[in-house]
Amino acid sequence: MAIASIDLAAQQRRIKPAIDAAIAAVMAHGGYVMGPEVREFEARLAEFGHAKRALSCGNGTDAIALPLMAWGIGPGDAVFCPSFTFAATPEVIPWTGATPVFVDVLPDTYNLDPAKLEAAIAATLAEGKLAPKAIIAVDLFGQPADYPKIAEIARRHGLKLIADSAQGFGCTLHGQHPIH
Ligand SMILES: Cc1ncc(COP(=O)(O)O)c(C=O)c1O
Numbered sequence: 001m002a003i004a005s006i007d008l009a010a011q012q013r014r015i016k017p018a019i020d021a022a023i024a025a026v027m028a029h030g031g032y033v034m035g036p037e038v039r040e041f042e043a044r045l046a047e048f049g050h051a052k053r054a055l056s057c058g059n060g061t062d063a064i065a066l067p068l069m070a071w072g073i074g075p076g077d078a079v080f081c082p083s084f085t086f087a088a089t090p091e092v093i094p095w096t097g098a099t100p101v102f103v104d105v106l107p108d109t110y111n112l113d114p115a116k117l118e119a120a121i122a123a124t125l126a127e128g129k130l131a132p133k134a135i136i137a138v139d140l141f142g143q144p145a146d147y148p149k150i151a152e153i154a155r156r157h158g159l160k161l162i163a164d165s166a167q168g169f170g171c172t173l174h175g176q177h178p179i180h
Pocket residue numbers: 059060061062085086088089138164166167
């Protein structure tokens with residue numbers, strides 16, 4: 001018997017009545033863009049993630065690209081990211097014209113190694129070709145990155161920090177939601 005590694009149709013069958021009802025409700029009131037469901041989604045996401053606010057967008061890839069664009073990151077800038085992650089994490093960096101600088105990961109969590117991050121920032125500064133601007137940390141396989149150490153490095157070097165939590169949204173570190 002063949003067993004599909006990802007069977008979306010089977011997943012959908014479990015939740016189909018709720019999806020169908022939600023789609024029918026949106027069709028009935030006609031507020032397709034930024035309607036009441038979006039507001040409710042954002043409010044519930046913020047509550048779940050212990051965040052002051054949540055802003056929704058089309059997908060996880062856009063969610064990483066949008067802050068880079070908002071901060072004006074572009075050609076000549078270095079954005080540090082883990083060497084082991086889903087393709088979307090580094091993919092968005094060249095969209096802005098900036099250059100990804102890959103940083104090795106820890107052997108136990110597969111997440112960004114803070115010591116290697118520090119070394120990569122120092123090497124980039126010493127080389128003098130790119131201006132360090134931002135770090136994208138990733139919560140791979142649901143495990144949070146080491147935000148206390150990574151955020152301290154970001155603060156000390158004046159770098160922006162993005163938490164790519166596409167795989168770990170809602171994860172906790174020492175009993176707390178890691179990013180506030
Ligand atoms: C770590 C990580 N970042 C970003 C993304 C991109 O999310 P999306 O597929 O919603 O664009 C994914 C998707 O699997 C991911 O695993």
